[in-house]
Amino acid sequence: MFENKFFPSENKPETDPLLILFGFVGSNDRVMNKYKECWKGFNVFIFTPPCDMTIYLMRVGGRIFNKKLNKYFKSNPNASRVIYIHGLSIGASFISGYLKQLELDKNGKYGYIIPYIKGIVMDSGLVLTHHDAINGFKSAIREQIGLVGSIIQHAVPMFKPFIKYFCKHDVPYLFKNNYNFLVIYSECDVYFPGASESLINRLNDTDKKSNYNDRIIIKKKFNSKHIEHLKNNKTEYIDSIINFINITSK
Numbered sequence: 001m002f003e004n005k006f007f008p009s010e011n012k013p014e015t016d017p018l019l020i021l022f023g024f025v026g027s028n029d030r031v032m033n034k035y036k037e038c039w040k041g042f043n044v045f046i047f048t049p050p051c052d053m054t055i056y057l058m059r060v061g062g063r064i065f066n067k068k069l070n071k072y073f074k075s076n077p078n079a080s081r082v083i084y085i086h087g088l089s090i091g092a093s094f095i096s097g098y099l100k101q102l103e104l105d106k107n108g109k110y111g112y113i114i115p116y117i118k119g120i121v122m123d124s125g126l127v128l129t130h131h132d133a134i135n136g137f138k139s140a141i142r143e144q145i146g147l148v149g150s151i152i153q154h155a156v157p158m159f160k161p162f163i164k165y166f167c168k169h170d171v172p173y174l175f176k177n178n179y180n181f182l183v184i185y186s187e188c189d190v191y192f193p194g195a196s197e198s199l200i201n202r203l204n205d206t207d208k209k210s211n212y213n214d215r216i217i218i219k220k221k222f223n224s225k226h227i228e229h230l231k232n233n234k235t236e237y238i239d240s241i242i243n244f245i246n247i248t249s250k
Helices: 029-036 056-074 090-108 111-116 130-145 147-169 171-175 195-210 234-248
Strands: 004-007 018-022 043-047 083-088 117-123 181-186 217-222
Touching (some): 018 029, 018 090, 029 043, 043 056, 056 111, 083 090, 090 111, 090 117, 117 234, 147 171, 171 195, 181 234, 195 217, 217 234
Parallel strands (some): 018 043, 018 083, 181 217
Antiparallel strands (some): 004 043
């Protein structure tokens, strides 16, 4: 459940930058390898957070992963201090809670890693409100489980207090520290319609209020379904990542 895998770069693993790839529910090695291949020249950590509407298991997974990441840097003094994060669906929603843990866990022990983050790629997530999260979970359950899902979906509102807490206390960490973003989305996303546009608007509003003009926000819109953008637009998808790296790594 909390397994994370490390794949060294085929170029110069001792000094190449690092990608943290957060997978989506149901993703397997074959699928995640396709996303990993988008990041040539990067060392890659892959972790798929559990789909846990109490958020508890997600936090446990985050703490375990932080220990692994801390060990990576402490045992590799020559490692590049450049990190990118790529989140897919539930993995994208996980990012804000992960950034919170990175800043606060162990009384800030892992906080030194935060300045290494040069950019965040959000693919088919994140929702900002508990209303959107609950509706998204219900849609996903109906879509993926069918008739049984139509019954199970009615249990989702039971988790409202946990989801509401996450949206109020974890999501704001996504807007701290002026992270750069590539937001990949589609108007065909029936799980979280409008969520990515809301994210972009909130990023822009945050920058206006703080008079911050240096954050890079790149939007990439496709016409494919939820989490199918790489599958249906491989070349354009990879090019958008390469362009993001080129712009933000300067």
